[in-house]
Amino acid sequence: MEATELVADHLARLGVGVQDGLVDGRVRVRVDPPPDLPEPEAVAQARAGLMTIHGREAGAPRRLGLDLATVANGILATQGALAGLIGGLRGLPVGGVTVRGPAGALQFVRHQLAIATGGGAFPFRPAGVPGPPFRTADGVWAEIEVLAGDDWAAFWRRLGLDGASVVGAAWLPFVYRYLAGECRVPPELPAAFARHTLAEVRTAAAACGVAVVAVRVTPPSGVTEPWTLHPHAAVTVAGRAPGPSSPDAPLSGLRVVEVTSRLQGPLAGRLLRQLGAEVTKVEPPGGDFGRHSPPMAGESGAAYLAYNEGKRVVEIDYKNAAGLAELGELASDADVFLHNWRPGRAEALGLDAAAVARTNPAVVYAYASGWDGITDPPCPIAGDFVVQAYAGSGALLNPPGAAPVPSRLTLIDVAGGLLAAEAVLAGLFHRERTGRGCRIGSSLVRAAATLAASAAEPWGPLDGPLTTTDGHLVVAATDPATARRLRAACGLSATATDAEVRGRLCRSPAAQWAERLPPAGVPAVAVPVDLAALPADPRLAGLLERAGDACWIPGAPWSFDA
DSSP, rough: OOOHHHHHHHHHHHTOOOETEEEEETTTEEEOOOOSSOOHHHHHHHTTTHHHHHTTTTTTTTSSSBOOOHHHHHHHHHHHHHHHHHHHTTTOOOOOEEETTHHHHHHHTHHHHHHHHHHHOOOOOOOOOOOOEEEEESSSSEEEEEEOOHHHHHHHHTOOOSSSSIHHHHHHHHHHHHHSSOEEETTHHHHHHHHHHHHHHHHHHHTTOOOOEEEOOOOEEEEOOOOEEEEHHHHOOOOOOSSOOOOOOOOOOOOEEEEOOOOOOHHHHHHHTTTTTTEHHHHHETTOOGGSSSEEEETHHHHHHHHTOOOEEEOOTTTHHHHHHHHHHHTTSSEEEEEETTHHHHHTTOHHHHHHHHTTTEEEEEESSSTTOOOOOSSHHHHHHHHHHTHHHHHHHHHHTTTTOOSOHHHHHHHHHHHHHEEEHHHHHHHHSSSSOEEEEHHHHHHHHHHTBBBBOOOTTTTTTTOOSSEEEEEOOOOOHHHHHHHHHHOTTTTOOHHHHHHHTTTSSSHHHHHGGGGGGGEEEEEEEGGGGGOOOOOGTTTTETTTEEEEEEEEEHHHEE
16 A cells, blocks of 8 residues: 555544545645655664664674555644644644655654764663564463562573573563564573463463463454544534644644553654644653663653654653642643553543543543454553564565564554554544544554455565675666666666675665666665664654654654745
8 A cells, every 4th residue: 555545544434535646625635755855764764774683693683574654654744634633623824744754664763863972871781582473282372471570480480490690691681672662582582482372381481470471373363443533512612722832733723632652652642742742651650661761862862852852741740639630730731632542541540531522522632552343352552563463474574485573673563653643633633623622542452453454565685684795785677667676776687686786786885876776767775784874864854853862763754835
């Protein structure tokens, strides 16, 4: 699916039409390639560092078999179109929105880029063999999620392992795998897994509060909607007047209250902030754990900055009555109330959609969940990697014949955050158009299904990073004309095989080909070894910004015009 096709598909769910790039007859949407030469999916993945992170655990960059950059561009363009329509309904002049080609891919390396450029270090050294998923005695790959160190130790004791030198040494690499992009553990862990059947592993996990999810090889059926929207009771409400605004801030004056953690919810709040909304992030006393979690960038955790730069932060202990009342007051004056609590938590607090709507009928109540969209979740925990396992993402990400294991790139969390922001904008557009607030829902499993629809074409000899005499190279010659130009640039005949082209490319440094091929009309890039090099890439100019004068993060992916 092309990015513009995704825009039309998602907007159609709101009854909004797109014709020749014009949304609802009012806002023109463009997804622009980089200057001079369009870059197909594989080159975008390589340039932004997705292949670098995806291959980190294997020791070499690897292509991802899902069109992540294209899907992200489509979601960003949908967000921009909805923000433009909302701005127009609020009296702000928005006539068009543009998303630059590399912007989508950069969303998937948001915290990796901040970490690489922030100067901090992880509190451990990677060592050992690749971490979970592990294979059981009956041949099933299974992913693990654990939230507490004591549960981790108890689980491995039940599988026959004990002691700080093995189980304890693996805990920090396991915890930090979301940020590090890799997880290396002592080889005794996969060996212990391999001595037990899946049923035995699940029995041990159930006794210790550990989630174990078998890795599927096909996506589940029945998850088709990226988000859901349900209007509140039929009460007509007036939208909030816009504040001081520029064309690039169509949500100016709107108030978002965000009670989220980890990646999915904070990314949604960050995108809404970049569109001009006033975002208040509610954190527990002492602050979000990520604020103090290494690697640091200045005074804050680098990953925390990547998702929370620009937000107003308030600390509220809503486990007590006074704090809960304070949070309720914030919700009663919010245009958007966004949370990612576990199922049942909002109801227990008295802050479910119906309760908030009683005091604030204009609210767009947004729940960014893990498993919404399926009736029988495989476990109560919904981390990125267990959702990848359940959704069969690994079978689509990896080439035929490879193990169907998930990626360390947090692609589901990021896609979930992108869709959560899109859902909020859909809700705001609905409110501005109808005068009715609404409840909207998005989830990680819905994000996985959205990505699964973008599975790439079968892999060929030129479809992965090529190992050259110095570094790795990615080229894209997916149409006959570009393939002819590639062969000519390599000094080969038009009838040369892909294998011959590959052989020629591998005999010279990647940087040499990356300089030589684009002027010849062939998209190509040397895969960055370190994401710290991204701010110096001229094709990414204007798409990155400094956070807290401490690290680099993706900047606003849209530009609006009147």
